[in-house]
Amino acid sequence: MAAREVFAHYMLGVTNGQVLADWNRDITLAKAAKIDGFAINAGPNDAWSVAQLNLAYQSAEANAFKLFISFDMLCCGTWPVSQVADFINAHKNSPAQFKVNNQPFVSTFEGTNFVSQWTQVEQSTGALFLVPSWTSMGPQTFQSNLNAVDGTFPWDAWPHGRSPTHKTVDSDRAWISSVPGKSFMMPVSPWFYTNLPQFGKNWNWDSDTLWFDRWEQVLDILPQFVEIISWNDYGESHHIGPIRSQGIVGGAEVYVNNMPHDAWRFILPYYIAAYKAGTRNVAIPTQGAVVWYRTTPKSVCSNGGTTCDNSGTQGGAENCTRDSVFVISASSTATTVSIRIGGVGQDFSVAAGMKLVEMPFSGRTGNVVVTVNGKTVTGPAPITNVCPSSGRVNFNAVVASTS
16 A cells, blocks of 8 residues: 555646646645645546646656546536546556556545446556545445445545534544545645635635644544645635636635735644654644634624535524634744734743644734744734625635744
8 A cells, every 4th residue: 555645636627827837836835845746626628627637747747746636526517438538548657647556546526426437437547546535425325335446535624513613533534434444535624715606605614723623633543645625726715825816716806815825834744744654743843833814803794695614504604713813833842922913912832842822803903923932923914804895704814824
């Protein structure tokens, strides 16, 4: 079996117009964060998919990076067997193709109506290492399809219910139990807010401490694979890669522009090193901190019709978040984390290691400044009591780090 690996979910559907330099930049940034590769989410009807996939593999080959295709079978049309096979055959012999047991690794987003057709795909491509995301089946039904798969990847990285509802490992353990002796790819995500009613999506998940919670849980579970959701899905606000304006889905600009998330990558080298070593002892070679927060109180104006999680049973989006500044400190010794909003705030004593600190807004406005071990970071935008120009609260977060 393969060593532990970390991938980031990369949306091919938003790459129209990207050039090789864009791919090189993303891969360079991902490698710097110790990410091993991209799971390339591909739909069947994007005219640019083949050309962009070719660029992705060209860049990955030149940069010693890994790729695999994740076939999006929920949106954007139907995949014929021949097209799935063509996508796999085009790159299965690439040095960048991620393989397990010398078989090209393949995943999906849903595709429960395609289960029986994978046999036909394999007849056209040869053996595959199939780890699909058939999450809508649930673990019990998924288990009845074990002969068709080599593992599972549940699209279940967010907690259900009102804040503070922390994500637990219960669903991870249920999915692991459904694939005895087979691979488990654990989903990890930093956030989820979307307001795209044209796609039937307008919800906000409780993500306040999710990025910290899930990486701590990765060290509890030690799965064979981790997939970060996502690198560049700006419309769902869980991107950790740089924002490209041409990749923002129409309607998402109002909550994506000027809301950088790159600094969430700050913690990845620490946690990925511990995960690969199989230890909870997170080494801290470089000390610092990452800070994130929303830029207004949640009650400053309309919630935009956004619900708390996607169930429609938990009320408005404001029930899925707290008006707080969140900090992860990375320190090799016990230290003090100083958080200030507009010059007023608190000092928190924290132990050595990776530690989470939360400070409520408590009516304060102004620039957010965090200091740890002599290093200071100022947030990308101040907290204000002014409703955004969209006329609704932006439930996305801004993120910054000390390095």
